[in-house]
Amino acid sequence: MGAAGPVIVGVGIDVVDVERFGATLDRTPRLRERLFTPAERTRQLASLAARFAAKEALAKALGAPSGLQWQDAEVMTAADGRPWLAVRGTVAERCTAQGVATLHVSLSHDAGIASAVVVLEA
Numbered sequence: 061m062g063a064a065g066p067v068i069v070g071v072g073i074d075v076v077d078v079e080r081f082g083a084t085l086d087r088t089p090r091l092r093e094r095l096f097t098p099a100e101r102t103r104q105l106a107s108l109a110a111r112f113a114a115k116e117a118l119a120k121a122l123g124a125p126s127g128l129q130w131q132d133a134e135v136m137t138a139a140d141g142r143p144w145l146a147v148r149g150t151v152a153e154r155c156t157a158q159g160v161a162t163l164h165v166s167l168s169h170d171a172g173i174a175s176a177v178v179v180l181e182a
């Protein structure tokens with residue numbers, strides 16, 4: 061038998077209606093500051109919606125425990141455009157408690173919908 065490969069310990073998915081998300085942000089100006097880090101806030105609306113979807117997908121992958129802070133998960137962007145998740149505080153604590161060592165994220169936005177998938181690896 062070969063050596064054991066990576067162990068998946070969580071998966072999450074979310075979809076967001078971009079226009080409706082934009083209307084919610086416009087109605088509730090504080091929401092942008094609560095949900096997104098200063099770097100994330102510079103993004104255009106569809107990318108913001110995808111980042112919101114990524115945070116929801118991450119919460120689902122962790123089993124949606126209470127007490128997670130939105131800004132404790134940040135979607136970073138590598139030089140080549142690839143997104144990755146940086147976690148700290150409340151989110152990092154849950155990841156450690158659940159034995160998560162590596163987080164994977166993928167984003168998409170088209171046809172008015174933004175979506176994200178998160179996979180958690182031990």
Ligand SMILES: CC(C)(COP(=O)(O)OP(=O)(O)OC[C@H]1O[C@@H](n2cnc3c(N)ncnc32)[C@H](O)[C@@H]1OP(=O)(O)O)[C@@H](O)C(=O)NCCC(=O)NCCS
Nearest residue numbers: 074075115116119120121122123124128129130132133151
């Ligand atoms: C649980 C939660 C993710 C549901 O999100 P939602 O937008 O209301 O619902 P969606 O339509 O996207 O998803 C619904 C699906 O979520 C899944 N779901 C429900 N509870 C879940 C849980 N505890 N863990 C994982 N998935 C869950 C279910 O499969 C459900 O579909 P079903 O009812 O047909 O089975 C949401 O209420 C929540 O807790 N969000 C996290 C908030 C948060 O922690 N933010 C900080 C993140 S950094």
